[in-house]
Amino acid sequence: MSNLRTSRTRLAGAAATVVLAALSLTACNNGTGVKNEGASAATTPTANSSSSAPSPSASSTSASSTSAGGSGSSVSKATPATHISASKAPGGTTSSTKPVTCEGSNTRTVAAPLTRPVNHMLLTVTNTGSRTCFLYGYPAVQFGEAQSVPPVIEDSQPQAVVTLEPGQSGYASVNLSATDGSGKNGYTSKSLTVYFYGRSMSGSVGKGAHPSLPAKGVYVDDSLKVTYWQQSMDDAVNW
Numbered sequence: 001m002s003n004l005r006t007s008r009t010r011l012a013g014a015a016a017t018v019v020l021a022a023l024s025l026t027a028c029n030n031g032t033g034v035k036n037e038g039a040s041a042a043t044t045p046t047a048n049s050s051s052s053a054p055s056p057s058a059s060s061t062s063a064s065s066t067s068a069g070g071s072g073s074s075v076s077k078a079t080p081a082t083h084i085s086a087s088k089a090p091g092g093t094t095s096s097t098k099p100v101t102c103e104g105s106n107t108r109t110v111a112a113p114l115t116r117p118v119n120h121m122l123l124t125v126t127n128t129g130s131r132t133c134f135l136y137g138y139p140a141v142q143f144g145e146a147q148s149v150p151p152v153i154e155d156s157q158p159q160a161v162v163t164l165e166p167g168q169s170g171y172a173s174v175n176l177s178a179t180d181g182s183g184k185n186g187y188t189s190k191s192l193t194v195y196f197y198g199r200s201m202s203g204s205v206g207k208g209a210h211p212s213l214p215a216k217g218v219y220v221d222d223s224l225k226v227t228y229w230q231q232s233m234d235d236a237v238n239w
Contacts, residue, residue, distance in 0.1 A: 102133035102164060103196040103206025111192055111211035113218060114173070114237065121174040121218065122237060123194065123211070125229075127164040135162040135170045135229040137197040140204055143189035143220050150174075156227040156239045163231075171236035175225045176218055183221030190217035 100106065106129035114120040123141075127133050140149040153175075162170040177183050192213055195204035230236040 097131065099132040099134060099163070100129070101196065101198055101205055102127065102135045102170070104194075104209040105207045106131075106133055107164075107209065109194050109209035109211045111174075111194075111213060113176075113214060117179075117237065119176045119179050119219075120237070121176055122233070123172045123174060124169050124233075125164070125171075125194075125209075126169040127166050130166055132166070133164050134199070135164060135196070136199055137201050138226050138228045139172050139174075140195040140197065141174060141226060142193045142195070143218075143224075144187070144191055146189075149195075150224040150226055153225055153227050153239050156230070156235075158228055158230060158235070162229040171230045171233045173227050173236045173239055175223065175239070177221040178223040183223040186219060186221035188217040188219050189213070190215075192218075 102125060106127065108126045108128050110124045110126075112122050112124070114122055123139055125135060138152040142149060164170055177186060190213055192211055194209040194211065196206060196208070197203070198205040227236055227239045
């Protein structure tokens, strides 16, 4: 009988122990002792969350802007600027604007005897063309049927070649005869031809000019000589 009571008492004690253990576990699950792993996983932000992503660096932006398959945020490459080739730039010299040599076909020549200095004649050459022309050297004048041209006064040479824009004039004077009567082989001529030198001064170029002379003609002798072409009339008549 006493053994039966003892067994019942042990069974009752064991049952009470089990109940207490169950109550303790329940209390911990309510937040007083055991960590809730499921709740922690639900509230932790992931690596792809926009709220925690860092701003893109300059290097990453540059890489995305040059990639061929970048996303919508990539910056497209700029189109290179177009430059005009210097060889095609306006304002270049063409054959239609290049200066030419002054000669009979693109000028008009007038011969006018002067009273001062005496026994002198002024030649005026006007550019009648559409392009600038150069008066090289001096006029090669031929009076009547003369077989040679008179010499030039070397001291009259200008510092630069005479340049005539369209409509402009150049000048040269002709010393017809000696003022003191010392000249020889004099004669009266009623015709004059003016020839023009080229840059090389090796011979005449283009057409000659045939300015008219006074009806009575002009008197010339072997003292005949000419000046270089001059840019101004004053420079021409000073010789």
